[in-house]
Amino acid sequence: MNNILTYVELKDSAPVKLSLETLSKASEIAKENSKESIALLLEKISDDEIKNLQNAGADKIVIVERESYNMEEYSNVIFEISKKYEIEDVFIPGTLDGKDIAANVAAKFDTVSVTNVMDIEVENDGIKYTTPAYGATVLNISTIKKAPRIITTRSGAFNKREDLNGKGEVVEENIEKLADLKAIIRDIVTSNEAEINLEDAPIIIACGRGASSDEIFPLVKELADAFDAPISGTRPVIDDGVLPKNSQIGQSGKIVSPKLYIGCGVSGAVQHVSGIENSDFIIAINKDEDAPIFNIADIGIVGDCAKILPLFIEEVKKIRNN
Numbered sequence: 001m002n003n004i005l006t007y008v009e010l011k012d013s014a015p016v017k018l019s020l021e022t023l024s025k026a027s028e029i030a031k032e033n034s035k036e037s038i039a040l041l042l043e044k045i046s047d048d049e050i051k052n053l054q055n056a057g058a059d060k061i062v063i064v065e066r067e068s069y070n071m072e073e074y075s076n077v078i079f080e081i082s083k084k085y086e087i088e089d090v091f092i093p094g095t096l097d098g099k100d101i102a103a104n105v106a107a108k109f110d111t112v113s114v115t116n117v118m119d120i121e122v123e124n125d126g127i128k129y130t131t132p133a134y135g136a137t138v139l140n141i142s143t144i145k146k147a148p149r150i151i152t153t154r155s156g157a158f159n160k161r162e163d164l165n166g167k168g169e170v171v172e173e174n175i176e177k178l179a180d181l182k183a184i185i186r187d188i189v190t191s192n193e194a195e196i197n198l199e200d201a202p203i204i205i206a207c208g209r210g211a212s213s214d215e216i217f218p219l220v221k222e223l224a225d226a227f228d229a230p231i232s233g234t235r236p237v238i239d240d241g242v243l244p245k246n247s248q249i250g251q252s253g254k255i256v257s258p259k260l261y262i263g264c265g266v267s268g269a270v271q272h273v274s275g276i277e278n279s280d281f282i283i284a285i286n287k288d289e290d291a292p293i294f295n296i297a298d299i300g301i302v303g304d305c306a307k308i309l310p311l312f313i314e315e316v317k318k319i320r321n322n
């Protein structure tokens with residue numbers, strides 16, 4: 001094993017939570033193997049944010065400035081920096097952009113990438129990556145024979161560390177821009193849908209089909225407001241247009257890892273559960289006592305959301321007001 005490179009995805013000039021989780025894991029492995037953990041940024045960030053990278057174990061913080069996101073351009077920077085620093089392991093946060101980039105970087109190195117990694121074991125004969133399949137009912141263990149090994153990480157699988165105390169040396173590098181980009185982003189238009197940052201939210205209220213009626217949905221909204229938390233939905237709720245697409249959680253939506261997830265009228269299908277299983281604490285309200293969500297819930301409330309939610313909201317408001 002050689003030094004490990006982590007690509008740090010930024011949002012509003014700060015690392016997204018999954019970037020810090022990914023960097024923390026890379027740094028733990030680097031420390032255990034007496035290697036360096038190198039963080040790569042494509043934009044300058046504040047000293048406070050640099051400190052966060054150092055706390056997550058970055059020994060070196062390499063900055064290659066680019067004006068805006070372009071998948072080919074970003075992949076090329078990761079490719080060139082990996083070669084320059086003789087990197088054998090590239091860790092990429094498994095965001096939508098991260099998954100795009102990982103495949104492209106792997107293609108450039110004529111190798112493959114393993115995506116959605118939830119556990120990593122370094123052994124004498126190689127590195128084993130655990131990834132979920134079939135809605136996390138099956139776990140795959142894979143290895144990559146050819147270095148550099150490129151992986152994307154799963155949200156919430158690794159702890160964000162603040163105690164790793166890397167050297168944090170900042171290095172600016174100049175990588176020539178690609179001359180012949182196949183796709184150029186001319187303009188970025190913000191969607192009408194309000195931006196929902198579910199991945200970083202500490203509390204998430206989820207609305208399932210059982211709570212999406214005109215009668216119950218306002219109560220779900222009120223509960224979310226009481227917690228000051230975003231509302232997410234299961235796929236049928238999104239398909240019915242009750243909530244926007246960017247609020248879908250699950251296999252074909254977002255993978256989340258809040259401290260508290262509250263599912264209202266959610267049955268607990270594997271495709272949904274695979275997106276919430278890294279939550280620290282799960283509360284489920286469902287009127288069917290046999291609903292599968294109760295198998296993973298820390299607290300299960302059997303009852304009608306129309307009756308339970310007003311009581312729940314009242315209690316939360318009482319606590320918050322005190």
Ligand SMILES: Cc1cc2nc3c(=O)[nH]c(=O)nc-3n(C[C@H](O)[C@H](O)[C@H](O)COP(=O)(O)OP(=O)(O)OC[C@H]3O[C@@H](n4cnc5c(N)ncnc54)[C@H](O)[C@@H]3O)c2cc1C
Binds near residue numbers: 270286
């Ligand atoms: C390829 C594929 C990908 C998919 N991707 C996703 C995904 O990313 N995310 C996702 O969520 N789903 C996904 N699905 C769909 C998934 O299989 C389920 O159909 C979906 O998660 C079920 O949503 P639900 O729990 O809201 O609805 P239902 O399964 O219909 O459950 C509704 C629940 O509400 C309860 N209920 C009804 N009324 C009340 C009430 N008044 N009070 C309390 N409880 C009540 C019922 O008992 C029931 O358990 C995918 C499916 C496929 C095939």
